[in-house]
Amino acid sequence: MSRTRLAVWGDPIAHSKSPLLHAAAYEVLGLDWEYERRQVTEAEFAGAVRGLDDSWRGLSLTMPLKDEAFRIADSRDAHAELTGVANTLLLGASIAAFNTDVGGxxxxxxxxxxxxxxxxRLLGAGATAASALVAVKDMGATRVDVRARRPERASALIALGERLGVTITVSTFDEPASSVDLTIASLPGGTVLDESIVRPLSDEGGKLFDVAYSPWPSALAMAWTGGEAIAGLGMLLHQAVRQIRIFLHGDPSAELPDEIAVVAAMRAALQA
Structure with missing residues (x-):
C-alpha cells in the first residue's frame, strides 16, 4: 500500500503542536496519513523539498521558512500573493503555495x-503582521496603526496597505495611542513590554488578539485591561483546518467531511 506523507518544517520545530492537530483530524477522517515534524533551516529548505519523493503530499511551514516556501512555489493563492509568504505547500507535479494564516x-x-x-492596531511588523493586515481588511478595517520597535521595518506593510486600500500609520510602541476596536499582537513569544508602554495601548486598544499562546496568558495578555485577551491557539487551530482542506481537496475553502467533528477532535487534542 502506498504511503501518504506530510510534515511540518521549521527551525526550531520541537515545540510545534501541528502533529497533534493533524493526527486528530486524520483519525476522524479515516485517513492513514503520516504527519511528522522536521527541523529544516532556510539554507537546507530548497534542497530538502527537491529530495522528497512522490509519497509526499504536502508541507506545513513555520518560521523561518515562509518566505522560502513562497519563492519555491509554481503557483500561489491570493493570500500568499498579497503577503509574500506561504505556510502551506501542496506537492505533486507542481508546487502550490498557500497562506492559511489569514483565514486562521x-x-x-x-x-x-x-x-x-x-x-x-498591529503590534509588530513581520510576516504574521502582514497576514493580520490582510485578515482585518477582509473584516472591514479601513485604518491600521502599526507599532514597531523599528518603524523603518514596516515599509512592506505600508506598501501592502496601499494595495489593499487601507490607511496605515507607523510609529514606535511609546507614541500616544488613539482608540481602536482591536489590537493584534504578532510579537515573538515571551516578549515583555514595559508597563508604561502597555497601559496606554491597553486603555485605547479594545480586545487583544495575541498570536502567542505558549505560555498563556502571555505577559501582554496579563497586563491588558482594555478588553478581552484572546490567545493565538484559535489561529493555530483554524489555519490547520484550512491546511487539511488543501491536503485533502486542494482548496482551503472546501469544507472537510463532518468538519464539525474534525474541528472538535483537533480542539480536544490541543486542550489535552
Whole structure:
C-alpha cells in the first residue's frame, strides 16, 4: 500500500503542536496519513523539498521558512500573493503555495464574535503582521496603526496597505495611542513590554488578539485591561483546518467531511 506523507518544517520545530492537530483530524477522517515534524533551516529548505519523493503530499511551514516556501512555489493563492509568504505547500507535479494564516485569524476572531472591525492596531511588523493586515481588511478595517520597535521595518506593510486600500500609520510602541476596536499582537513569544508602554495601548486598544499562546496568558495578555485577551491557539487551530482542506481537496475553502467533528477532535487534542 502506498504511503501518504506530510510534515511540518521549521527551525526550531520541537515545540510545534501541528502533529497533534493533524493526527486528530486524520483519525476522524479515516485517513492513514503520516504527519511528522522536521527541523529544516532556510539554507537546507530548497534542497530538502527537491529530495522528497512522490509519497509526499504536502508541507506545513513555520518560521523561518515562509518566505522560502513562497519563492519555491509554481503557483500561489491570493493570500500568499498579497503577503509574500506561504505556510502551506501542496506537492505533486507542481508546487502550490498557500497562506492559511489569514483565514486562521479571521476564523479565530469570528469564534469570539468579532467579524467586523473599523480601526485596528498591529503590534509588530513581520510576516504574521502582514497576514493580520490582510485578515482585518477582509473584516472591514479601513485604518491600521502599526507599532514597531523599528518603524523603518514596516515599509512592506505600508506598501501592502496601499494595495489593499487601507490607511496605515507607523510609529514606535511609546507614541500616544488613539482608540481602536482591536489590537493584534504578532510579537515573538515571551516578549515583555514595559508597563508604561502597555497601559496606554491597553486603555485605547479594545480586545487583544495575541498570536502567542505558549505560555498563556502571555505577559501582554496579563497586563491588558482594555478588553478581552484572546490567545493565538484559535489561529493555530483554524489555519490547520484550512491546511487539511488543501491536503485533502486542494482548496482551503472546501469544507472537510463532518468538519464539525474534525474541528472538535483537533480542539480536544490541543486542550489535552
Amino acid at each position: 485569524i479571521i476564523d479565530a476572531l469570528a469564534e469570539k464574535d468579532l467579524s467586523g472591525v473599523g480601526e485596528v
